[in-house]
Amino acid sequence: MSTTEMAPVAPAAPPPAPPVRKARKPRWEIYLPLGLYLLFTLVPFYWMVVFAVRPRGSSSLVPWPISLENFETVWTGMGFGVFFQNSFLVGVASLVATTAIALPGGYALARFRFRGRRVFLVSLLCSQFIPGAMMLIPLFEIFRTLGLVNSLSSLVIAETVFQLPLSLVLISGFIASIPVELEEAAQADGCTRLRAFFAVVLPLLRPGLVAVGSFAFIHSWNNFLFALMFVSDQDKFTVPVGLAFTLGEFSVDFGALAAGGVVAALPVVLVFAVVQRYLVQGLSAGAVKG
Amino acid sequence: MVALGERKRRRRRDSRTPYLLIAPAVLAMLAFLVYPVASVVYYSLQHRQLSKPWLDGFAGLDNFTRMLTADPLFWQSLAFTAKWVFVEVALQFVLGLALALIVNETFVGRAVARALVFSPWAVSGVLTTGIWVLLYNPTTGLSRYLADLGLMDYGAAPLADPGTVFSAAVLAELWRGVPFFAILLLADLQGVPKDLYEAASVDGAGRARRFLHITLPHLRDTIILATLLRAVWEFNNVDLLYTLTGGGPAHQTTTLPLYVAATAAQSHDFGYGSALTMAGFVILTFFSILYLRLGRWGVNR
Numbered sequence: 001m002s003t004t005e006m007a008p009v010a011p012a013a014p015p016p017a018p019p020v021r022k023a024r025k026p027r028w029e030i031y032l033p034l035g036l037y038l039l040f041t042l043v044p045f046y047w048m049v050v051f052a053v054r055p056r057g058s059s060s061l062v063p064w065p066i067s068l069e070n071f072e073t074v075w076t077g078m079g080f081g082v083f084f085q086n087s088f089l090v091g092v093a094s095l096v097a098t099t100a101i102a103l104p105g106g107y108a109l110a111r112f113r114f115r116g117r118r119v120f121l122v123s124l125l126c127s128q129f130i131p132g133a134m135m136l137i138p139l140f141e142i143f144r145t146l147g148l149v150n151s152l153s154s155l156v157i158a159e160t161v162f163q164l165p166l167s168l169v170l171i172s173g174f175i176a177s178i179p180v181e182l183e184e185a186a187q188a189d190g191c192t193r194l195r196a197f198f199a200v201v202l203p204l205l206r207p208g209l210v211a212v213g214s215f216a217f218i219h220s221w222n223n224f225l226f227a228l229m230f231v232s233d234q235d236k237f238t239v240p241v242g243l244a245f246t247l248g249e250f251s252v253d254f255g256a257l258a259a260g261g262v263v264a265a266l267p268v269v270l271v272f273a274v275v276q277r278y279l280v281q282g283l284s285a286g287a288v289k290g
Numbered sequence: 291m292v293a294l295g296e297r298k299r300r301r302r303r304d305s306r307t308p309y310l311l312i313a314p315a316v317l318a319m320l321a322f323l324v325y326p327v328a329s330v331v332y333y334s335l336q337h338r339q340l341s342k343p344w345l346d347g348f349a350g351l352d353n354f355t356r357m358l359t360a361d362p363l364f365w366q367s368l369a370f371t372a373k374w375v376f377v378e379v380a381l382q383f384v385l386g387l388a389l390a391l392i393v394n395e396t397f398v399g400r401a402v403a404r405a406l407v408f409s410p411w412a413v414s415g416v417l418t419t420g421i422w423v424l425l426y427n428p429t430t431g432l433s434r435y436l437a438d439l440g441l442m443d444y445g446a447a448p449l450a451d452p453g454t455v456f457s458a459a460v461l462a463e464l465w466r467g468v469p470f471f472a473i474l475l476l477a478d479l480q481g482v483p484k485d486l487y488e489a490a491s492v493d494g495a496g497r498a499r500r501f502l503h504i505t506l507p508h509l510r511d512t513i514i515l516a517t518l519l520r521a522v523w524e525f526n527n528v529d530l531l532y533t534l535t536g537g538g539p540a541h542q543t544t545t546l547p548l549y550v551a552a553t554a555a556q557s558h559d560f561g562y563g564s565a566l567t568m569a570g571f572v573i574l575t576f577f578s579i580l581y582l583r584l585g586r587w588g589v590n591r
Contacts, residue, residue: 131526222414
């Protein structure tokens, strides 16, 4: 990803009026503040990784030889293997549910003018202003009534509902940016509206779906509050709850904490590295501007 | 005639289609967003303690009277929430805008720089806490190594010291929050027409003037959206503060939502917790109205 984007920098100057001066000069007004900011961004990550992989008792800042004993401790000893599995399940389930509900809804918002559309859009926006913490008590009562307290499905439901508004707005923004003429052409060729959607819109929507899906996954992977409140059995903990548990231990085992942190960070950082390009694209697809 | 009937049928089907398509979303949100909000209103007028079910019953305005007149912790948490939201949003805005402007320029390594600079945004509050607990630790943290180099005094423990715990929490949250602003602003910056800048340069406008007269007005809506969303999210920030400071020392870093969570989780007092929640809703309604006014949302859709 990075190489394909980096390569064109020098030769990509368009033939008319190439901005030679800009590209060649080392631009200190960029590199200096950027470097400082990168330091602020990366030192904390580096700190965690070093603590995670160096042998116990070592205080070297260059972790060599690399030791995986901290990971063994947290993965099997502290149950992070199970937490990881739970988080992954909840993440994938809410990703699927969110996309499945937001895709038709987003299509309706982008392609139809119907009564109540404005009201719906504004209420989507307003729901962004409802904080999760404020919903703890009523949601807890609902899940208690449904018998879902202490189950992973309560997390999937809560995550999905909280992800829906943003996903709907994002997906409808993406669909709106696909020319409607493409669909009409397919329909003129004899496709039904549904077939036109699957044959024409869906393939073009792939980057958008990746962005929305990864949003949903990352959010649910990271969510702490719902997992803390709705689940009490240790074998149903998610990674953030496990991590908070590690933090709360009377004497913190820093190696274990760091290794747990790496386990918590790895999936989101990987997903994020792959999709961050789509993310910026998706946000500029008019979703934010409204 | 046939064609007309066909068209009519089609229009009727079309007019039902959008409702069918949004139905699942509407149902899900009615059941798990709208109904819960309504039930908070109901609970706030009830005595409802999970641990003392014999007290259950209609409370009238008892919960609200208690909150407004007999609970200094409520006012303290409100004051801290305001301070936290203001400091975080102001700093994140300034740094985020600067960062977005930098990574919007063309330079070698831009794609990598973007991915790296934005990465903390993907990270959860609890993980942020974990990382900064490692950094702030007096014996194994960054300060010890800085002290080894003669740059600091030994023994600084930012999280244990009431004088520094606020700044320590602010810094950790900035690490994660600045990229959010930067991403939203960057997305919008990419839509600024390049020829506007060229025309302005031809007319002799310097960097500062181009920024003030082209960039900032173009970013206006995004700045409003990002600031308000961030304000709401910082208002709502529970995971970082819960795990980093636990709301302490002496409730010094307890925000209103943190207080709600504590009321629900520790004292299981759902009635009083719902009254506190209502206070939160009132404040957030103010934010929503502000946004609907300022952002002119939905007008150009």
